[in-house]
Amino acid sequence: MTLQQALEALKQYEQTAFALGHAMGILNYDGSTVAPKKSAIPRAVTQSELSRISYELTTSPATVEMIETLKAHQTELDFVNARKAEELFRDYDRVRRIPMDRFVEYQKLCVESDAVWHEAKVNNDFASFEPLLQKMFDMTKELATYIDPDADPYNTQLDQFERGLTTADCDKFFATVRAGIVPLLAEVVASPHQVREPLFENTFPIPVQRDFSDYIMGVLGMDRERSIIGETEHPFTTDFSPNDVRITTHYHEDTPIPSMYSVIHEGGHALYELNVDEKLSMSVLGGGVSMAIHESQSRFFENIIGRSYEFCGVILPWLTEHFPAQLSGLTQERLYRAVNASAPSLIRTEADELTYCLHIMVRYELERMMFAGTITAKELPEAWNRLYKEYLGIDVPDNKRGVLQDSHWSFGAIGYFPSYAIGSAYGAQYLEEMNKSFDVAAAVAAGDLSPVSGWLREHIWQYGKLYAPSELFRRTCGEFRPEVFIAYLNKKYREIYKL
Amino acid sequence: MTLQQALEALKQYEQTAFALGHAMGILNYDGSTVAPKKSAIPRAVTQSELSRISYELTTSPATVEMIETLKAHQTELDFVNARKAEELFRDYDRVRRIPMDRFVEYQKLCVESDAVWHEAKVNNDFASFEPLLQKMFDMTKELATYIDPDADPYNTQLDQFERGLTTADCDKFFATVRAGIVPLLAEVVASPHQVREPLFENTFPIPVQRDFSDYIMGVLGMDRERSIIGETEHPFTTDFSPNDVRITTHYHEDTPIPSMYSVIHEGGHALYELNVDEKLSMSVLGGGVSMAIHESQSRFFENIIGRSYEFCGVILPWLTEHFPAQLSGLTQERLYRAVNASAPSLIRTEADELTYCLHIMVRYELERMMFAGTITAKELPEAWNRLYKEYLGIDVPDNKRGVLQDSHWSFGAIGYFPSYAIGSAYGAQYLEEMNKSFDVAAAVAAGDLSPVSGWLREHIWQYGKLYAPSELFRRTCGEFRPEVFIAYLNKKYREIYKL
Numbered sequence: 001m002t003l004q005q006a007l008e009a010l011k012q013y014e015q016t017a018f019a020l021g022h023a024m025g026i027l028n029y030d031g032s033t034v035a036p037k038k039s040a041i042p043r044a045v046t047q048s049e050l051s052r053i054s055y056e057l058t059t060s061p062a063t064v065e066m067i068e069t070l071k072a073h074q075t076e077l078d079f080v081n082a083r084k085a086e087e088l089f090r091d092y093d094r095v096r097r098i099p100m101d102r103f104v105e106y107q108k109l110c111v112e113s114d115a116v117w118h119e120a121k122v123n124n125d126f127a128s129f130e131p132l133l134q135k136m137f138d139m140t141k142e143l144a145t146y147i148d149p150d151a152d153p154y155n156t157q158l159d160q161f162e163r164g165l166t167t168a169d170c171d172k173f174f175a176t177v178r179a180g181i182v183p184l185l186a187e188v189v190a191s192p193h194q195v196r197e198p199l200f201e202n203t204f205p206i207p208v209q210r211d212f213s214d215y216i217m218g219v220l221g222m223d224r225e226r227s228i229i230g231e232t233e234h235p236f237t238t239d240f241s242p243n244d245v246r247i248t249t250h251y252h253e254d255t256p257i258p259s260m261y262s263v264i265h266e267g268g269h270a271l272y273e274l275n276v277d278e279k280l281s282m283s284v285l286g287g288g289v290s291m292a293i294h295e296s297q298s299r300f301f302e303n304i305i306g307r308s309y310e311f312c313g314v315i316l317p318w319l320t321e322h323f324p325a326q327l328s329g330l331t332q333e334r335l336y337r338a339v340n341a342s343a344p345s346l347i348r349t350e351a352d353e354l355t356y357c358l359h360i361m362v363r364y365e366l367e368r369m370m371f372a373g374t375i376t377a378k379e380l381p382e383a384w385n386r387l388y389k390e391y392l393g394i395d396v397p398d399n400k401r402g403v404l405q406d407s408h409w410s411f412g413a414i415g416y417f418p419s420y421a422i423g424s425a426y427g428a429q430y431l432e433e434m435n436k437s438f439d440v441a442a443a444v445a446a447g448d449l450s451p452v453s454g455w456l457r458e459h460i461w462q463y464g465k466l467y468a469p470s471e472l473f474r475r476t477c478g479e480f481r482p483e484v485f486i487a488y489l490n491k492k493y494r495e496i497y498k499l
Numbered sequence: 500m501t502l503q504q505a506l507e508a509l510k511q512y513e514q515t516a517f518a519l520g521h522a523m524g525i526l527n528y529d530g531s532t533v534a535p536k537k538s539a540i541p542r543a544v545t546q547s548e549l550s551r552i553s554y555e556l557t558t559s560p561a562t563v564e565m566i567e568t569l570k571a572h573q574t575e576l577d578f579v580n581a582r583k584a585e586e587l588f589r590d591y592d593r594v595r596r597i598p599m600d601r602f603v604e605y606q607k608l609c610v611e612s613d614a615v616w617h618e619a620k621v622n623n624d625f626a627s628f629e630p631l632l633q634k635m636f637d638m639t640k641e642l643a644t645y646i647d648p649d650a651d652p653y654n655t656q657l658d659q660f661e662r663g664l665t666t667a668d669c670d671k672f673f674a675t676v677r678a679g680i681v682p683l684l685a686e687v688v689a690s691p692h693q694v695r696e697p698l699f700e701n702t703f704p705i706p707v708q709r710d711f712s713d714y715i716m717g718v719l720g721m722d723r724e725r726s727i728i729g730e731t732e733h734p735f736t737t738d739f740s741p742n743d744v745r746i747t748t749h750y751h752e753d754t755p756i757p758s759m760y761s762v763i764h765e766g767g768h769a770l771y772e773l774n775v776d777e778k779l780s781m782s783v784l785g786g787g788v789s790m791a792i793h794e795s796q797s798r799f800f801e802n803i804i805g806r807s808y809e810f811c812g813v814i815l816p817w818l819t820e821h822f823p824a825q826l827s828g829l830t831q832e833r834l835y836r837a838v839n840a841s842a843p844s845l846i847r848t849e850a851d852e853l854t855y856c857l858h859i860m861v862r863y864e865l866e867r868m869m870f871a872g873t874i875t876a877k878e879l880p881e882a883w884n885r886l887y888k889e890y891l892g893i894d895v896p897d898n899k900r901g902v903l904q905d906s907h908w909s910f911g912a913i914g915y916f917p918s919y920a921i922g923s924a925y926g927a928q929y930l931e932e933m934n935k936s937f938d939v940a941a942a943v944a945a946g947d948l949s950p951v952s953g954w955l956r957e958h959i960w961q962y963g964k965l966y967a968p969s970e971l972f973r974r975t976c977g978e979f980r981p982e983v984f985i986a987y988l989n990k991k992y993r994e995i996y997k998l
Contacts, residue, residue: 019548022541023522030525034533037724039743042521045781049518053552225536244538282544 003076006069010084010284013063018282020054022240029238029246033230059095067092083466084284094160098146106139110412117410124400126381133409134377137370140414154371157415162292162422164470167368170418173425173482174364177357180486182391184493185354188342189393191497197338202326204256212256213249213263215318220267220301221449227270235262237269237298239288241281245273256323257339260315261302268301269294271453275461290469291416293460295423296430303353304427304488305452310445312336340496344392346401353424354493355392360421362387363406367414425485429477430456432484502575505568509583509783512562517781519553521739528737528745532729558594566591582965583783593659597645605638609911616909623899625880632908633876636869639913653870656914661791661921663969666867669917672924672981673863676856679985681890683992684854687841688892690996696837701825703755711755712748712762714817719766719800720948726769733848734761736768736797738787740780744772755822756838759814760801767800768793770952774960789968790915792959794922795929802852803926803987804951809944811835839995843891845900852923853992854891859920861886862905866913924984928976929955931983 001009024047031043057063070077070085077085095103113132120129144153147160158165213229232248239245247266249259272288280286288294305311312335319335320327342352348359366383369375375383384403385396396402408416434440434455443451459476473480493499500508523546530542556562569576569584576584594602612631619628643652646659657664712728731747738744746765748758771787779785787793804810811834818834819826841851847858865882868874874882883902884895895901907915933939933954942950958975972979992998 015544016548016552018541019545022545023526023549026526026529027522030529034727034729036727036743036745039725039739042517042740042743042781045514046518046521049515050522053515226538228533228535230533240538241541244535244541246535282541 001065001069003069003073006066006073007081009062009066010070010081013057013066014084014283016057017054017284018286020050020057024050024054025238025240029230032232032236033248058091064092080280080285080466087284087465094147098143102139102143102146106143106412109135109139110410113412114407114410117404117407121400121404124398124404126399126404129404129410130377130380133380136409136412137377137414140412141371154368154415157371158418161413161416162290162419162470163468165292165418165422169422169480170364173418173422173480174361176482176486177361177421177425178391180483181354181358181489184490185342185344185358186393187499188354188493188497189344191499193496193498195337195341195496197334197341199327199330199334200255200257200338202255203253204323204326206251206253208322209251209256209259211322212260212318216260216263216315217267219314219447219449220264220271221453222267222270223274226274229263235266237266237273239270239273241286242274242276242278243281245270256319261306261339264306265298265302268298271301271456272297272461275453275457276464277462280464280466285465287464289463289465289467289472290419292419292423292426293469293472295420296426296473297423297456297460299424300427300430300456303424304431305444305449307336307339307353308441308444309333309336310441312339313445314447337496340492342493342497344394346388346394346396347405354489357421357424358391360417361391363417364421367417370414422480425482426473426477426480428485428488429481431488433459433477500564500568502568502572505565505572506580508561508565509569509580512556512565513583513782515556516553516783517785519549519556523549523553524737524739528729531731531735532747557590563591579779579784579965586783586964593646597642601638601642601645605642605911608634608638612911613906613909616903616906620899620903623897623903625898625903628903628909629876629879632879635908635911636876636913639911640870653867653914656870657917660912660915661789661918661969662967664791664917664921668921668979669863672917672921672979673860675981675985676860676920676924677890679982680853680857680988683989684841684843684857685892686998687853687992687996688843690998692995692997694836694840694995696833696840698826698829698833699754699756699837701754702752703822703825705750705752707821708750708755708758710821711759711817715759715762715814716766718813718946718948719763719770720952721766721769722773725773728762734765736765736772738769738772740785741773741775741777742780744769755818760805760838763805764797764801767797770800770955771796771960774952774956775963776961779963779965784964786963788962788964788966788971789918791918791922791925792968792971794919795925795972796922796955796959798923799926799929799955802923803930804943804948806835806838806852807940807943808832808835809940811838812944813946836995839991841992841996843893845887845893845895846904853988856920856923857890859916860890862916863920866916869913921979924981925972925976925979927984927987928980930987932958932976 027043027047027050031039035043067085067088070081071089074082074085098106109132113129113136116132117129120126140157141153144151144156144160148156152167155167158167158170217224217227217229226243227245227247230246230248231250233250235247235249237245237247247263247270249262249266251259269288272294276287288297309332313332316330316332316335320330340353342354344355345351348356348363351359362384365387366375366380369383370377370380381399381403388394388396388402408414431440434452437455438451440452443449460472463472467475526542526546526549530538534542566584566587569580570588573581573584597605608631612628612635615631616628619625639656640652643650643655643659647655651666654666657666657669716723716726716728725742726744726746729745729747730749732749734746734748736744736746746762746769748761748765750758768787771793775786787796808831812831815829815831815834819829839852841853843854844850847855847862850858861883864886865874865879868882869876869879880898880902887893887895887901907913930939933951936954937950939951942948959971962971966974
């Protein structure tokens with residue numbers, strides 16, 4: 001195969017790979033939003049067939065030849081194609097290092113383990129899940145060792161989910177989190193100035209909340225000709241190109257707050273996808289680059305922008321106008337305090353801005369211990385509960401609300417959690433950098449987020465997967481300094497809780 | 500390939516073919532209902548890739564070998580597999596009879612012609628479409644001759660869309676329609692007892708109309724765990740298995756009537772799909788068998804059931820309760836007359852029960868003339884307008900509302916229209932047969948459509964594509980007797996218009 005032929009093949013490969021991913025994504029979106037309840041069976045058949053076709057495409061001899069040809073000529077390629085070759089080769093290389101029988105065994109394990117976990121969580125029955133969980137940790141470590149026999153296998157796992165992220169980065173980050181947030185949280189809990197806003201204990205009709213979502217999407221500056229909002233049990237964002245990005249939310253009639261922050265959080269993910277350079281669309285380099293960079297957008301909008309004093313001032317008139325009976329008397333100050341109430345809790349996905357990283361830290365430490373072999377799966381519940389007590393000061397009443405709460409480990413996403421917390425911390429450095437160019441608080445106070453979006457588009461969004469995530473962050477903010485995040489949290493929460 | 504291998508290959512083939520069709524169908528449904536406006540480009544890329552994969556599947560040497568092996572062993576197969584072999588062989592055989600270069604040329608023509616038609620319709624510019632339309636008729640005839648050199652090419656076209664339907668059937672049918680409906684319509688138009696119901700000239704809030712759709716779907720007995728309703732510009736039904744059937748409607752704030760009959764019409768299509776034997780699901784024989792059988796379900800529910808005096812009595816309480824300000828004073832008699840008003844009109848898709856077949860007859864006669872070569876595309880508008888005047892007594896003001904109104908000819912669906920009218924006529928024979936088993940009017944009056952559905956499930960729905968459509972109809976109702984339909988129309992409209 002000549003280079004020219006390989007480049008032609010790449011175009012066709014990208015188109016087919018895009019189409020299969022797009023179809024599977026739409027099936028998933030449709031299934032979560034509007035599809036009838038009993039459609040799960042035909043959908044599962046179709047998803048599995050499309051996965052098979054996709055697998056055959058990526059592992060076909062023609063694709064392998066294309067990848068090897070591109071790789072062999074990498075220095076002759078322009079930057080974009082060189083990066084594509086690098087990405088494709090990396091995935092292919094990782095797969096070919098794993099013995100086929102072990103890979104098949106691992107995939108079987110993922111399916112079985114995920115099914116058992118679902119049941120175990122429902123029944124609060126850790127014992128049934130424990131052998132599979134142990135096997136999952138063992139096999140994950142084994143596979144990481146095939147991929148890079150010379151590296152720390154946990155490091156290989158981190159790198160798989162967040163290119164360039166190392167165990168050293170995480171250790172440094174979580175040490176800073178531990179030293180900074182654990183004592184701060186203890187002070188917050190002990191503060192006599194606790195937040196409780198009775199105005200938000202009322203009935204907020206869902207049709208009005210739907211209008212509120214549209215309003216919020218407008219404030220965020222989302223192009224509604226390229227983005228829609230749906231309703232699902234658990235909010236998520238999905239994208240098919242910068243011309244089709246979808247977020248979902250879940251409405252609670254007794255409060256508009258969770259849905260509002262779902263819309264802002266998913267809106268942050270969506271803005272990223274909406275602003276990837278269209279030239280990268282439907283290509284190997286299309287879409288956001290990584291989980292941490294993605295979470296850094298969503299959590300930046302949700303917390304740093306959306307939970308700022310200035311943002312509360314912007315949305316206050318809409319709220320009091322459309323919920324006049326419920327929110328009469330609400331002020332910017334009261335709204336700001338209400339949306340920033342902090343308290344230790346059991347469930348990661350419901351945690352507030354201050355406590356969120358502690359939930360992640362528990363998981364990180366446990367993954368490290370499991371990889372080091374210092375504990376076994378059998379000991380995980382006890383270790384989980386001990387760390388929740390130590391960091392969050394909270395007693396875990398059962399495994400359902402403890403070690404069984406997240407699905408990640410059940411399908412092999414070990415080394416994935418840290419990116420959530422790192423993404424949160426990145427945001428504080430964006431804020432610091434942005435403030436060198438313009439006054440972020442003043443822009444938000446004016447209700448105009450376009451300088452914020454413009455800055456993120458220029459430094460992050462447009463690039464898609466053109467740079468590895470750690471490189472992209474470094475190009476934007478220099479070294480990762482978790483202390484900036486801790487300082488941000490201290491300033492904010494000491495003020496709110498009058499510490 | 501052994502028979503056993505071919506049967507294994509068939510299972511896999513059916514699964515993959517189902518998955519690709521399912522994915523394309525979901526993309527289409529999503530695109531018509533919720534997708535953001537600018538999503539058309541990525542969707543077109545994906546649809547075209549999936550079409551290509553689907554084409555490669557059906558034409559691959561492995562598939563051809565499978566089909567030929569099954570065909571060679573057809574007598575050894577059970578009934579279901581023998582029918583599958585027959586269907587697959589028939590499609591394959593048709594395609595292989597057409598020279599590849601002519602087939603490619605034809606496909607190009609379809610794409611070009613459809614695009615030009617869209618523009619021509621918008622601009623009321625028949626001249627721009629005329630050369631492509633002529634070429635489309637010529638090529639369609641040419642291809643039909645390749646498929647069966649000994650047959651009348653129009654017959655081949657009919658058979659392609661509605662297996663077993665012949666030109667002789669159609670001639671007989673339309674002669675009966677012409678003799679029966681044209682004079683009846685003239686009497687209706689001249690009747691002093693015209694229908695005009697001012698109660699339906701009001702405002703009917705769309706949220707209430709949405710509830711009405713749910714109510715109607717309940718009356719029809721649609722299982723809402725397997726069926727949903729969406730909103731689109733043009734109502735349609737789409738299905739992916741008996742576990743996932745979707746209808747859409749379009750609401751008009753100034754009247755609830757069109758949406759109500761869209762829901763009943765599409766509901767008829769949906770009930771058919773929901774009740775195909777699940778053993779045929781996701782197979783070559785899954786889903787409704789043909790256009791005429793499908794329309795015979797939708798139009799049966801829409802007109803024969805939904806526009807019956809008894810059905811009006813069933814839905815009256817809901818309407819007067821939920822639209823108390825608008826519909827106070829509405830009676831069963833007034834509602835019945837209002838929904839059965841008949842008048843000649845220009846647009847087929849908006850035609851009433853009495854005039855609908857005349858619209859089809861115009862198209863049928865023009866297709867026959869074009870195939871016979873007695874007129875050219877250039878002469879179509881004049882011939883169209885002349886026939887509308889002759890049969891419907893109406894002057895066609897422009898080609899946009901005349902010969903350019905339907906898309907069918909632009910994408911090669913020549914010989915397709917008759918099935919719409921035949922389907923309408925089939926319904927009258929269902930009614931006749933059903934009445935031998937139970938009193939249909941009494942069941943409808945009691946608000947219980949389950950005997951109707953039960954009968955249709957037993958005789959039609961469950962079979963999917965297990966029998967050819969003409970055979971299925973014969974098994975159910977014996978010979979096709981269009982005079983039963985004409986008698987039904989006469990009885991109904993003579994009573995309403997006091998003739």
